[in-house]
Amino acid sequence: MEDLKQAILDYVRMEYLEEEDDREVDESTPLISGGIVDSFSMVSLKRFVEKKYDIQIPDADASPEAFDTVDSIVALVERFRGP
Amino acid sequence: MAYSDQARVSYQKELEGIREEGLFKDERYIHAVQDAEIVVEFPIGSSLKTVINMCANNYLGLSGHPEVISAAHEGLDHRGYGMSSVRFICGTQDIHRELEDTLTDFLGTEDTLLFPSCMDANAGVFEAVLNDQDVMIADRLVHASIIDGMRLCKAMNDSYKHSDMGHLEMKLEEHQDRRYRMVITDGVFSMDGDLARLDEIVALAEKYDAMVFVDDSHSTGFIGRTGRGTHEHFDVMGRIDIITTTLGKALGGASGGCVSGRRELVEMCRQRARPYLFSNTVAPVIVSGALRVMEIISGSTERRDKLEENTLYWRKLLTEAGFDIKAGESPIVPVMLYNAKLAQDVATDLYDEGIYAVGFFFPVVPKGQARIRTQLSAAHEKHHLDKAIDAFRKIGEKYGILGLGKKELIEKFGM
Incomplete structure (x- = not known):
């Protein structure tokens, strides 16, 4: 769980923050509603978790709300990874 | 009544919300x-x-330039007001092709196809030339019309941080398994006014076997030593695969846009781009005015x-x-x-x-x-x-x- 959270956090920082970006991102930072990730570039995040955890997230579940925080993404990944 | 009170009230509330957020757009009338x-x-x-x-x-x-207005009048007199047709039924006049050839020469490409607007060009081009085996890799600050066009296309979409060449290279490496890769950028970004680093983009695209798409709407006519656009500025003319641009800004400012680039890609748009196939031809009066614009800017800087x-x-x-x-x-x-x-x-x-x-x-x-x-x-x-x-x-x-x-x-x- 912690590894999963850290991996997603690392990816979000690498993929979406600029070098001079002084915004802090933690597991509860709103990514999409906070303007860090737009709904268009969200797809690379979805692809990242699908590839890394070998899961398929149906489009219906890949809502901007489900991808809005690292915590919610972790919950989504865990749901599709199963027990 | 199909438009129920409930629907009316809910739209009114939504509009009020837009107003409260300070995002309501009022028009100003220019006389x-x-x-x-x-x-x-x-x-x-x-x-x-x-x-x-x-x-x-x-x-x-040039939007109100007397010579452009006069050319538009001549077009109106000799080619009429409208064509009442899409291009491929009975909407293509000699002057449409003349303008396409003129734009091809000016932009230094192989062929050009007019669209009702550059918004339409961007909406139609990706779907016409790419499919689900391909990937589109766009700068994150590209114009909204490009994003709409990408959404209509079945190719995988991805993006790179604004003008970040390291990030773009990473994405190009990541997508080597796709049939075709297309790097997508504005020439000049409309909100920041900065230029895409086209020399570096072209070099990366050549290294990683990718096509390059540039929307040069905020450049055509004035960026580069003779105003050809961002590709002239960075000395990469002839190495951009698709340029889209508009007649609605520097080139007289009326309306109309185009896809210009590799012959086969332009022809694919002529055969398949839906905004070209299913909307009216650009009005003769605009084509005539634009031809005069091209004469003016080709003759002098x-x-x-x-x-x-x-x-x-x-x-x-x-x-x-x-x-x-x-x-x-x-x-x-x-x-x-x-x-x-x-x-x-x-x-x-x-x-x-x-x-x-x-x-x-x-x-x-x-x-x-x-x-x-x-x-x-x-x-x-x-x-x-x-x-x-x-x-x-x-x-x-x-x-x-x-x-x-x-x-x-x-x-x-x-x-």
Whole structure:
């Protein structure tokens, strides 16, 4: 769980923050509603978790709300990874 | 009644929400030809006011040029008002093809296809040439019309951080398993006024076997030594696979756009691009006017040279006055304020001083990046810019923003 959270956090920082970006991102930072990730570039995040955890997230579940925080993404990944 | 009271009330609430967020867009009625000075009715119903226009895309000052108007009249007389047809049924006149050939020569490409607008060109082009085996890799600040076009296309989409070549290279490596890769960028970015690093983009695209797409709407006619566009500026003419651009900005400003580039890709658009296939041909009067525009700008660089001088002069005036502007060389000069309310207030006060410039804030630009976007034109004379800077300085003093950088502005006004 912690590894999963850290991996997603690392990816979000690498993929979406600029070098001079002084915004802090933690597991509860709103990514999409906070303007860090737009709904268009969200797809690379979805692809990242699908590839890394070998899961398929149906489009219906890949809502901007489900991808809005690292915590919610972790919950989504865990749901599709199963027990 | 199908449009129920419930539906009406819910739309009214939604509109009210847009208003409360400060995102409601009011139109201003202009009672004049588009020019450096225009006569405006704003708010609606108020008396007319002459203001200096600092927000038009009329970069070359050709929107109301007498020769262009006269050519449009001739087109009206000889080729009529409308064609009442899409291009491929009975909507293609000799002058449509003539304009396409002229644009091909000017842009240094292999072929060109006209569209009703560049928005339509961008909406149609990706779907026409790419499929689900391909990937589109776009700069994150590309124009909304490109994003719409990408959404309509079945190819995988991905994006790279704005002008970040390292990130682009990573994405190109990641997608080597796709059939075709297309790197997608604006030539000049409309909100920041910066130029895409096309020389580096082309080099990466050649290294990783990718096509390059550039929307040069904010460049065609004036960027580059002879105004051909961003590809001329970076000396990569002939190495861009698809250029889309507009007749709606520097090239007379009426409407219409095009896809220009590799012969086969343009032909695929002619066969498959839905906005081309299912919307009306560009009106003859616009084609005739645009042909005259192309003659004017192909024959002399006088207008783009004047625009360049105006740009340098305006950037110098703003910098000397102590405004925080986005560095660059394009005639799009954003005055950074960061706070959305401040941007709106400054724009309102500038208007009272006779300067028409517009505040931009989220969602048009990222949160905390609010600004006044100023745009230069070859129609501006030095006295227009001198008057404009007096107003900017006066309003800058009023809010105490002169000499403040990003950090200080955010500290004082918030994001």
